Amino acid sequence: xxxxxxxxxxxxxxxxxxxxxxxxxxxxxxxxxxxxxxxxxxxxxxxxxxxxxxxxxxxxxxxxxxxxxxxxxxxxxxxxxxxxxxxxxxxxxxxxxxxxxxxxxxxxxxxxxxxxxxxxxxxxxxxxxxxxxxxxxxxxxxxxxxxxxxxxxxxxxxxxxxxxxxxxxxxxxxxxxxxxxxxxxxxxxxxxxxxxxxxxxxxxxxxxxxxxxxxxxxxxxxxxxxxxxxxxxxxxxxxxxxxxxxxxxxxxxxxxxxxxxxxxxxxxxxxxxxxxxxxxxxxxxxxxxxxxxxxxxxxxxxxxxxxxxxxxxxxxxxxxxxxxxxxxxxxxxxxxxxxxxx
Numbered sequence: 001x002x003x004x005x006x007x008x009x010x011x012x013x014x015x016x017x018x019x020x021x022x023x024x025x026x027x028x029x030x031x032x033x034x035x036x037x038x039x040x041x042x043x044x045x046x047x048x049x050x051x052x053x054x055x056x057x058x059x060x061x062x063x064x065x066x067x068x069x070x071x072x073x074x075x076x077x078x079x080x081x082x083x084x085x086x087x088x089x090x091x092x093x094x095x096x097x098x099x100x101x102x103x104x105x106x107x108x109x110x111x112x113x114x115x116x117x118x119x120x121x122x123x124x125x126x127x128x129x130x131x132x133x134x135x136x137x138x139x140x141x142x143x144x145x146x147x148x149x150x151x152x153x154x155x156x157x158x159x160x161x162x163x164x165x166x167x168x169x170x171x172x173x174x175x176x177x178x179x180x181x182x183x184x185x186x187x188x189x190x191x192x193x194x195x196x197x198x199x200x201x202x203x204x205x206x207x208x209x210x211x212x213x214x215x216x217x218x219x220x221x222x223x224x225x226x227x228x229x230x231x232x233x234x235x236x237x238x239x240x241x242x243x244x245x246x247x248x249x250x251x252x253x254x255x256x257x258x259x260x261x262x263x264x265x266x267x268x269x270x271x272x273x274x275x276x277x278x279x280x281x282x283x284x285x286x287x288x289x290x291x292x293x294x295x296x297x298x299x300x301x302x303x304x305x306x307x308x309x310x311x312x313x314x315x316x317x318x319x320x321x322x323x324x325x326x327x328x329x330x331x332x333x334x335x336x337x338x339x340x341x342x
Contacts, residue, residue, distance in 0.1 A: 031062055032066070033068050035048065035069070035070050035071075035075070036071055039051050040052065042071065042073020042075055043073070043076075044073075046076060048075045048077060049078045049079060049080050053080060055068045060087065060091065060120075066090070066091050067091070067092040070097050075097055075098070076100050076102070077101065078102055078107060079114055080115050083117075084118070084121065086122075089122030089161065091120070091124070092124045092126060093128075095125070095126065095129075096127060096128070097129075099128065100131045101114050101131060101133045103133050104136075105134070105148060109147070109173060110149070111151050112152060113152045113154075113155040114151045114153055114154075114172075114173075116156075117154075117155070117159055118155075118159065119158050120162065123162050123163075124162075125163070126163075126166055127165075127167065128166075128167055128168070129168045129169075130167065130168070130170065131170045132153045132172035134172050134173040134174075134194070135171060138198050141199055142199075151174060152178050153177065154167075154169065154177045155178045156182055158181045159182050160183040160185075164185075164186070166188075166189045167191070168192075169190075169192045169193070170194070171198070175200070175202045175203075176194070176204065176221070177204045179205070180207055182209040183210050185212045186212075187213070187217065192204070192217070193221070194221040195222060196220070196221075196245070196274075201223050202221065202225075203219035203224065203242075204217075205227045205229065206229065206235060208230065208231035212235045215238050215239060216238075220242075220243060224245060224247065228249065228262055230261065230262065232265065234263075235265045235266070237265075237270070238266075238269055239270070240269075241270070241271050242272050243271075243272055243273035243274045244273075245276070247307075249280045250280070250282070250292055250295065251280075252282045252315050253283040253284070253291075254286060254288035257287055257288055260290065261289075261293065262295075263292070263294050266295075267279065267298070269298075269299045269300075271301045271302075273304060274304045277307045278300060278309055278310075279300065279309055280309075280310040280312065281295070284314075284323060285313060285315070286323040
């Protein structure tokens with residue numbers, strides 16, 4: 001994933017705000033930060049991004065364990081970057097309310113992320129609803145007009161020891177949750193919702209990360225329920241309900257010559273219902289050092305699944321600009337392994 005220039009400017013602004021707010025936090029000595037007490041309006045109309053940033057900077061700057069508390073209500077967040085490193089490795093983001101993205105998709109549509117955690121160690125995100133308001137952007141794309149690419153609801157990048165539990169993500173413009181260049185991330189009791197025809201709304205995407213666990217989660221979306229990119233290793237997924245959507249996908253792989261492989265991936269006890277695919281491995285038909293190995297799919301149930309198991313060794317979406325040379329590690333035509341549906 002690439003960060004656009006506008007995102008760097010946003011991160012710089014947040015860094016300046018952190019310096020100011022941290023100096024204020026030193027005077028209070030408080031380790032629990034209630035965003036409403038700090039001035040956030042739970043009306044869904046007043047931008048609370050600066051207040052949330054104030055709470056984050058105070059918690060991140062505290063030498064002691066800290067909690068950011070978001071009570072019930074709707075909080076409009078234009079965009080927020082929660083960046084480390086922090087002075088402590090025990091920050092809890094406890095959310096009882098709903099965080100709402102701007103209704104105008106152009107506000108964040110040209111950025112990578114709506115909410116982002118970067119360079120953090122020891123953060124727990126508990127509960128909450130993230131409402132991405134992506135329907136307007138999907139309609140734009142469906143019309144064939146020139147539209148922004150769209151933003152991810154929640155991005156976790158260059159971080160470790162992160163827990164996300166009890167989170168509901170609704171109608172993200174693009175991906176719902178992205179885990180990129182991270183280690184030791186646990187996600188459990190996650191619910192993701194988007195219409196079955198919403199474009200590029202992958203539920204959870206994991207790449208260039210290790211020791212990632214996804215448990216007890218329900219994903220309904222318009223793209224992959226879980227997508228696994230190059231560089232993912234030691235990924236455990238268990239008790240997953242997927243559908244509608246495109247299933248659980250490894251890849252696409254082999255898009256680049258020098259590419260990290262995917263290894264030690266397990267999906268256990270999963271149910272697929274009304275999905276395009278069940279489990280899938282997809283790779284471009286071109287030379288690459290990428291690979292997929294030690295992959296386990298176990299105890300899967302499928303109902304009304306078009307391709308229960310699909311290994312596509314010549315992946316080329318829309319059949320445009322397809323490579324003519326087969327991958328040196330994976331070659332041939334797509335392999336379909338039908339299973340009896342239930």
